[in-house]
Amino acid sequence: MGSSSALAEVTQLLTPVSDVCCLTGNCKPSGSAFTKKRVSFPHYERPPIEPAAQKLATGNKVTEFTVHSQARTSPRLRDGCSPRAAAGPRTKLQCGRERGAGSGRPARGQEGRGRGGCSADGHCGTNVRSVESGGREAPTARPAPEIRAPAPRCRNRPPSRGRPCAGSELKRAGPRRRASPEGCRSGQAAASQAGGARGDARGAQLWPPGSDPEGGPRDRNFLFVGVMTAQKYLQTRAVAAYRTWSKTIPGKVQFFSSEGSDTSIPIPVVPLRGVDDSYPPQKKSFMMLKYMHDHYLDKYEWFMRADDDVYIKGDRLENFLRSLNSSEPLFLGQTGLGTTEEMGKLALEPGENFCMGGPGVIMSREVLRRMVPHIGECLREMYTTHEDVEVGRCVRRFAGVQCVWSYEMQQLFYENYEQNKKGYIRDLHNSKIHQAITLHPNKNPPYQYRLHSYMLSRKIAELRHRTIQLHREIVLMSKYSNTEIHKEDLQLGIPPSFMRFQPRQREEILEWEFLTGKYLYSAVDGQPPRRGMDSAQREALDDIVMQVMEMINANAKTRGRIIDFKEIQYGYRRVNPMYGAEYILDLLLLYKKHKGKKMTVPVRRHAYLQQTFSKIQFVEHEELDAQELAKRINQESGSLSFLSNSLKKLVPFQLPGSKSEHKEPKDKKINILIPLSGRFDMFVRFMGNFEKTCLIPNQNVKLVVLLFNSDSNPDKAKQVELMRDYRIKYPKADMQILPVSGEFSRALALEVGSSQFNNESLLFFCDVDLVFTTEFLQRCRANTVLGQQIYFPIIFSQYDPKIVYSGKVPSDNHFAFTQKTGFWRNYGFGITCIYKGDLVRVGGFDVSIQGWGLEDVDLFNKVVQAGLKTFRSQEVGVVHVHHPVFCDPNLDPKQYKMCLGSKASTYGSTQQLAEMWLEKNDPSYSKSSNNNGSVRTA
DSSP, rough: OOOOEEEEEEEOSSSOHHHHHHHSOOOEEEEEEHHHHOOOOTOOOOOHHHHEEEEEETTTEEEEEEEEEOOOOOOOOOOOOOSSSOOOSSSOOOOOOOOOOOTSSSOOSOEEESSSOOOOSBBBBSSSOOOOOOOOOOOTTOOOOOOOOOOOBOOOSSOOTTTOOOOOOOOTTTTTOOOTTSSOHHHHHHHHHHOEEEEOOTTTTTEETOTTTBOOOOSSSEEEEEEOOOOOIIIIIIIIHTTTGGGGGEEEEEEETTTOOOOOOSSOOOETTTTOOOOSOHHHHHHHHHHHHHHHHTTTTTTEEEEOOOOOOOHHHHHHTTSTTTTTTEESSSOOOOOOTTTTTOOOTTTOOOSSSSSSSEEEEEHHHHHGGGHHHHHSSSOOOOOHHHHHHHHHHSOOOOOOOOOHHHEEEEEEOSSSOOSSSSOOOOOHHOOOEEEOOOHHHHHHHHHHHHHHHHHHHHHHHHHHHHHHHHHHHHHHHHHOOOHHHHHOOSSOTTSSSSSGGGGOOOOOOEEOSEEEEETTTSOEEEEEEOHHHHHHHHHHHHHHHHHHTTHHHHHTEEEEEEEEEEEEEEETTTEEEEEEEEEEEEEEEESSSSSEEEEEEEEEEEEEEEOOEEOOOOOOOOHHHHHHHHHHHOOOOHHHHHHHGGGGGGGTOOOOOOOOTOOOEEEEEEEESOOOHHHHHHHHHHHIITTTTTTEEEEEEEEEEEEOOHHHHHHHHHHHHHHHHOSSOOOOEEEEESSHHHHHHHHHHHHOOOOTTEEEEOOOOOEEEEHHHHHHHHHHHHTTTEEEOEEEEEOOHHHTTTSSSOOSSSOEEEEETEEEEETTSSSEEEHHHHHHHHHHOTTOOSSSSSSHHHHHHHHTTTEEEEEOOEEEEEEEEEOOOOOOSSOOOOHHHHHHHHHHSSSHHHHHHHHHHHHOOTTTOOOOOOOOOEEEEO
């Protein structure tokens, strides 16, 4: 089947007047381009005009824009800060003391001290050797052939050896230098580097050719991840982690559980001797670190302790760790001090901290080598029940380092601090999710698969965007190489512009829709003038705004400012079917400057955005049967029953020929229910249409007329007589009249009528003022799925024929669809195809609602809240025939207001009413002869 997938691409069409990443709105169209108008801001500096491209992957889309910035290389991540922050000559991990704990709050605020020694000239850090004075290293440090940046000076006290100072610092690792098992590089390894391979003193290749992260397979002996789990979670959380993020780790992943744990599960399980699954898992954590030390110390450079409910982005973690020197004692994670209630109870001295265990803890080989020989002493001298606090204490005591003081670690090692903790990460379209390296918690395995699927979709979006870039490069290079451009390259390689499509006639002009924060205003035929923004459009808009803000704040740290998004003032959108979606947004932003003179200023910017369609792909595959897949997985994996219900969500609707447990025949009987009180002329017309559509073709339907026998129905006898005539004419037809007592209530009538059928019966809630076709009946069967989906068609409603045809004889063809003859009832939910079982499941109708209106909206809301799918589409097979509308003032105020609004909408189109007013009040006005437009008939 063919599908065109949208790939988001935010393109800057204006040359910026500063280095700010958003777009100025002071421009106007001029031919096929936009003319720029310089706008000066006191807090921006104009950089040298040298174009450089920047891009950033976000969600299922990849944003792209072009800015003028100073040309410089993109350094690797040096200091554990966000990859979006451009690293300068020397960047520090000194962002102040942070507050948080395994069960506490994120770190914040004050500056603390790291464990390390101070050099003779006042420089300090973790095993820092001063470049200027050649200060001494700590006795445990190993020499490394690297250039080290000066460490931060000790503050508020004279330098002294062995005392921590504020802000321990990570040093650069040099240009991709790696440590050998002995901790330093041999001459042979250095020589092999020149030849493209890296090895140890024995000549064994630790980094074979082509294993560089930027080209070729990665080093599989780079990182060891130990996942702490328990016997009861081996078949759920552990399996989910192994099948998702563990495949992205550049090394080995093993799951550590209690002694006697089941090892037959198809995941690498290590039962720890003498360890049980009691909580808190202090002994399990220390014994896992000892196992890593005893078996893998010389095989891996980095070691990570993780929980079974964490998600790790292996590629981002590798890029982060390769920018650091693994031969240095480094202890990485989200820094914590404890909750407010625990302050002073964790036996932490001022300036001491620990790495929170939930998001994961990373330690270099040197830290593991120093700490593990003293694990017995650490286990005997524990002060708290928190295993992450005790691990941090042991590392600080025997390795001489503590968790890095860095605010950025709070973003890289993400902990979900939602007030109503549900054990999973709900909002994925979030900048924090995109920036993080680890995400915690995801205790529900289906949400772990959901998160993994989302991450894969982001990678797919990046690859699709890369293909668009390559097509553009091909088109650009073909101009210089004098080669023929392939049609596909020409189609996909057109540079971003709002003028990619050139209309030749007035009818080809693509109209824009105006939008605000809540509503869309449209002049498109078939759309209401104003409508609320649906969830899909809202998510797309939020995702695009998020991408723009990420680009704006990409280098916020070095620029000394941050810009926050406030709201969309207004905007425009349209979809170009040839190229993609296009947006123009007026954004209200908040500019916060934190370097130099601090200021907070509201600013507005215009953003010109495009989402480019990528290449159409045709994929042939066997149809997925979710229940069969879940059954097969459960049989193979033992008891993965948690997937059974979740995998049903993978198939949004049933396709022809599926092996679903619910497979209805094409001639499934439709039970048509019509509430009736008065309106004899309409009933005569309805029965005429019913005869032509159902009785003559012998359709498999049943008609149930729900006739109110109150005194307010003077046509009751004539209606009964008409039904008797049709029964005589069609003796085999299934038709009946079901009397309903009391005043007219559509909700009561449909509730009484539906009670006559079993749960497998397909019901069609109809009205007497409708006409429908045979094709609609088939769509009613196809679009309604028992237990899964309900069909709410959007029907076409006629305007007053006397106004439409200017007093001439009205047309008998009710299926004429033009902007002049009628409109689509986007907010009408009364016409419904539903199974009786689903009606019972959602709670049925509210029989307390009298008269017409509100009962359909109430049922629709119940369906949504029950979790059933609602299928909505324009239905050309059903037409609401115009009739005069009478609104009873005795109705409920809400119903009366809805009735008046419905009545006002039935007179005629806005254009025709305006023409009538102009003809009456403006003698010079002459109506064009071709205002009617094209008439499309079904």
